[in-house]
Amino acid sequence: MTKMIIGGAQIGGIQKAETREEVVARMMALMDQAHEKGVEFLTYPEMTLTTFFPRFYVEDRAEFDHWFETEMPNHATAPLFAKAKGYGMGFSFGYCELTPEGEHFNTSIIVSPEGEIVLKYRKTHLPGHAEYEPERSHQHLEKRYFLAGDTGFNVVRNQGVIMGLAICNDRRWPESWRVMGLQGVQLVTIGYNTPSQNNLSKDEGIERRVYHHELSVCAGAYQNSTYAVAVAKCGMEDGNHMFAGSIIVDPDGFVIARATGEGDELIVAEADFDKCAFGKSTVFNFEAHRRTEHYGLIVSQTGVKEPAQ
Amino acid sequence: MTKMIIGGAQIGGIQKAETREEVVARMMALMDQAHEKGVEFLTYPEMTLTTFFPRFYVEDRAEFDHWFETEMPNHATAPLFAKAKGYGMGFSFGYCELTPEGEHFNTSIIVSPEGEIVLKYRKTHLPGHAEYEPERSHQHLEKRYFLAGDTGFNVVRNQGVIMGLAICNDRRWPESWRVMGLQGVQLVTIGYNTPSQNNLSKDEGIERRVYHHELSVCAGAYQNSTYAVAVAKCGMEDGNHMFAGSIIVDPDGFVIARATGEGDELIVAEADFDKCAFGKSTVFNFEAHRRTEHYGLIVSQTGVKEPAQ
Structure with missing residues (x-):
């Protein structure tokens, strides 16, 4: 029997001018609320510490190095790690990582209740583009500022639960979920920053985009019999709107908690991880039903090859 | 510009006593309706010609060979092929196939408007079990009566559209969709016979099961930017209830047509296959965003391997 109260800490927009310390203060206020509600594991969004700067273009990428963290924990986040350890709470959050080798990643970590980083994940599926594209209603330059992740989708046992990480666009790709599912994942923790408008289609506004988000998370959870927590950074940020829609989903693919606003907001649910076993068995x-001899293209072929005319 | 009116021919329960000829007459009545509505491609369910006999156990499997077709078209289905050819209509339907080598498959085919079988698919993901299991509320013996399919998920160009086939439980597996997506599929045609009750869980009744069905089809269509038609054989059949819920889904993952009853019923929608291009591009x-170097487990590993304790 592994029951646990889990939470998602949705974060409203973070403007360019806000400091890391100001953001961490907001994160800690949500952590206090979570502790009051008995939360034992708390998920924060992708790129929690800063504005979503890939909406801005700079010719010289190094000008944006100040959005990246060169160590973790660091001066700004140490109080968050300390508070969680004091509460005996595990947590995950996303930030931009600049390695000693000068590589840039969109990264997320799981921190144990003892304050140790027990899993680091670097975003695999970078959406958007690498150069300025004027036909877009706004820029989404993740492929400019980040390298595609080199970690793959690993899992870790934390607090008695098999946990894995995904970031934003990863949730739309069933491959992300399945690789973790094959490792027995019971809780997928996801942060996202998702613009409310498709920058190449005026017709695809917030309602369609929230539907796609929820469809992807619910399908991934159902098809791998895992809990999922998907948490937004959202609302107005530097004049751009990102949708909210933070959710907790059970291993049957049903939403069991949902944010109601677009600002800093805690969502909470009790997870009974034994419920993962029914679908998985x-x-x-997988052992009984998967037929890997027919899945080869998924790994051997990246893009589409249509049949001959 | 490839627009086409597509249809799904939902079929109400087929009782044990019904003959192939009686079933084909029902199929043809729906085909007449479809023609009146301008349908150019029509999808029928899985195992259209017979009752869903895997709910029954027989010790000697050969006793059930009479549910299988040894040739296609055959005497009973020739009038259906002829009618479709007369209308210039393509169609797909499922039946149980017994090969000259004595192998049994749960099979589906696509027939061109010229009356040729242009694609044959044998069901990959057989649900259920192979032996009588008294703890189940009803039996689901697909693994007893069928071999897992040996075809894999191929596609074919038919009527100017890249079409693929999946059968029932295949729709829950993102691998089915992705292998076809990697071949540029624009229309996935699916038939199903799905009991309204989970035979190992009293808590999982019709509402949850219809949700899982729709979640899987909508996610598969969205994540591969393809139309999908998913059509039930449903209602009461030999004292067992199967859910209806036939749907047509667009490449954005939205339901655009839906059956309202549990009997023989036609659903129709206009498909604009150019709409597949937006998501695919x-x-x-896939070429821009997939990272196959991190998908290896999907093919190299069948079952779950959990991390060490």
Whole structure:
């Protein structure tokens, strides 16, 4: 029997001028609320510490190095780590990582209740583009500022639960979920920053985009019999709107908690991780039902190859 | 510009006593309706010609060979092929196939408007079990009566559209969709026979199961930017209830047509296959975004391997 109260700490927009310390103070206020509600594991968004700067273009990428962290924990985040350790709470959050080798990643970590980083993940599926593209209603330059992640989708046992990480666009790709599912994942923790408008289609506004978000998370959870927490940084940020829609989903693919606003907001649910076992041993018993001899293209081929005319 | 009116021919329960000829007459009545509505491609369910006999156990499997077709078209289905050819209509349907070598498959085919079988698919993901299991509220013996399919998920150009086939439980597996997506699929045609009750869980009744069905089809369509038609054989059949819920889904993952009853019923929608291109060239541009170096487990590992304790 592994029951745990889990939470998602949705964060409203973070403007360019806000300091890391100001953001961490907001994160800690949500952590205090979470502790009051008995939360034992808390998920924060992607790129929690800063504005979503890939909406801005700079010719010289190094000008944006100040959005990146060169160590973790660091001066600004140490109080967050200390507070969580004091509460005996595990947590995950995303930030931009600049390595000693000068590589840039969109990164997320899981921190144990003892304050140790027990899993680091670097975003695999970078959306958007690398150069300025004037036909877009706004820029989404993740492929400019980040390298595609080199970690893959690993999992870790933390607080008695098999946990994995995904970031934003990863949630739309069933491959992300399945690789973790094959490692028995019971809780997928996801942060995202998702613009409310498709920058190449005026027709795809917030309602369609929230639907796609929820469809992807619910399908991924159901098809791998895992809990999922998907948490937004959202609302108005430097004049751009990102949708909210933070959710907690059970291993049957149903939403069991949902944010109601677009600002800093805690969502909470009780997870009974034993409930993962039913799906994993019946309809999604992978050993009994998967037929890998017919899946080869998924790994051997990256893009589309249509049949001959 | 490839627009086409597509249809799904939902079929109400087929009782044990019904003959193939009686079933084909029902199929043809729906085909007449479809023709009146301008349908150019029509999808019928899985195992259209017979009752869903895997709910029954027989010790000697050969006793059930009479549920299988040894040739296609055959005497019973020839009038259906002829009618479709007369209308210039393409169609797909499922049946149980017994090969000259004595192998049994749960099979589906696509028939061109010229009356040729242009694609044959044998069901990959057989649900259920192979032996009588008294703890189940009903039996689901697909693994007893069928071999897992040996075809894999191929596609074919038919009527100017890249089409693929999946059968029932295949729709829950993102691998089915992705292998076809990697071949540029624009229309996935799916038939199903799905009991309204999970035979190992009293808590999982019709509402949850219809949700799982729709979640899987909508996610598969969205994540591969393809139309999908998913069509039930449903209602009461030999004292067992199967859910209806036939749907047509667009490449954005939205339901655009839906059955309202549980009997023989036609659903129709106009498909604009050019709409597949937007998703395939942006958020799901596989060549730009997929990272196959991190997907290896999907093919190299069948079952779950959990991390060490």
